[in-house]
Amino acid sequence: MxxxxxxxxxxxxxxxxxxxxxxxxxxxxxxxxxxxxxxxxxxxxxxxxxxxxxxxxxxxxxxxxxxxxxxxxxxxNFKGRLQQVAQERFGETPVYDSEGARVGSRREYTSVVFAGAEPLGTGHGASKQEAEQEAAHAALDSLVGSVTEMPAAKPAKTRTRRAPRRKREASPSVAEPSPAEVVPLHAAPEEREPQVAETRSRQFGEPID
Known part of the structure; x- marks a missing residue:
């Protein structure tokens, strides 16, 4: 306003x-x-x-x-609009270099607007502020065609640290039985050698049993 x-x-x-x-x-x-x-x-x-x-x-x-x-x-308000564009594009605040000179019976001002070391536009006017507005207007005319809307900054990705995995508790180891201790559930009956009755030759004259 x-x-x-x-x-x-x-x-x-x-x-x-x-x-x-x-x-x-x-x-x-x-x-x-x-x-x-x-x-x-x-x-x-x-x-x-x-x-x-x-x-x-x-x-x-x-x-x-x-x-x-x-x-x-x-x-x-060209100066205000240029300030927004220059900060988005160059990260700089516009600076105005203005000088006045007498032209005939009147005084005229010339202003050059810079963003850093780069001149953006030149303006003329009967007052310093008018010249600066014209310079900002000229700068916007040359920049606005190539200035695009800055994309919204993407939120930084945050790595969520996973909870360390719990090691499985090793079940108590059962000692393997030695081969000598292995007993089959259904053991085969022990084989016995057949007993052979002792025979002896009967002597002559001995009674028969």
Whole structure:
């Protein structure tokens, strides 16, 4: 909501440029139409309403006029948009190098915007802020076509440590019986050699049994 272009338009709607007390040089150079001066003049009027009638009156005075501003102009904060793009793309905050020079009877500013050591855009304007907005606009025109939406960061994979496997308790070992101790369940009866009756030859004359 606090934007030089927006405030300048509101000041222009009230024709505040006609009420500005300016020097002859700046008045001849079109100072009454400068966005920065019109924006400052509207802020002064808003401050006067606040001092005279209070916060609520100043709030509604501004809000009623702000709603009449076309929506594209409301979003014309090129510096803010460039800051977001530059931080996503380069990890840098834009820096503006601005210089003013007198051109005839008026003063003109030139601004170059950098992200790190790389120049992104150049702008010109009757005020430093206007030149910086133009530089940011030019930078966005050259970047926005190649800047894609940054993919959402994927959550880091966390390795879940598995609980250590419990070793199976070895069942108490049973000593294997030695071969001598192995006894078959159904042992075969011990074979006995047949007994052969002893025979002897009968002597002559012995009685028969």
């Amino acid at each position: 606090v934007n030089t272009n927006t405030l300048a338009l509101l000041g222009e709607q009230l024709d505040l440029g006609s009420y500005l007390y300016l020097g002859k040089g700046i008045a001849k150079g079109g100072g009454r139409n400068l966005k920065s001066l019109l924006a400052n003049a509207f802020e002064a009027v808003l401050g006067a309403v606040f001092l005279d009638a209070g916060y609520d009156a100043a709030y509604h005075y501004y809000l009623d006029r702000y709603r009449s501003v076309p929506s594209p102009l409301r979003d014309e």
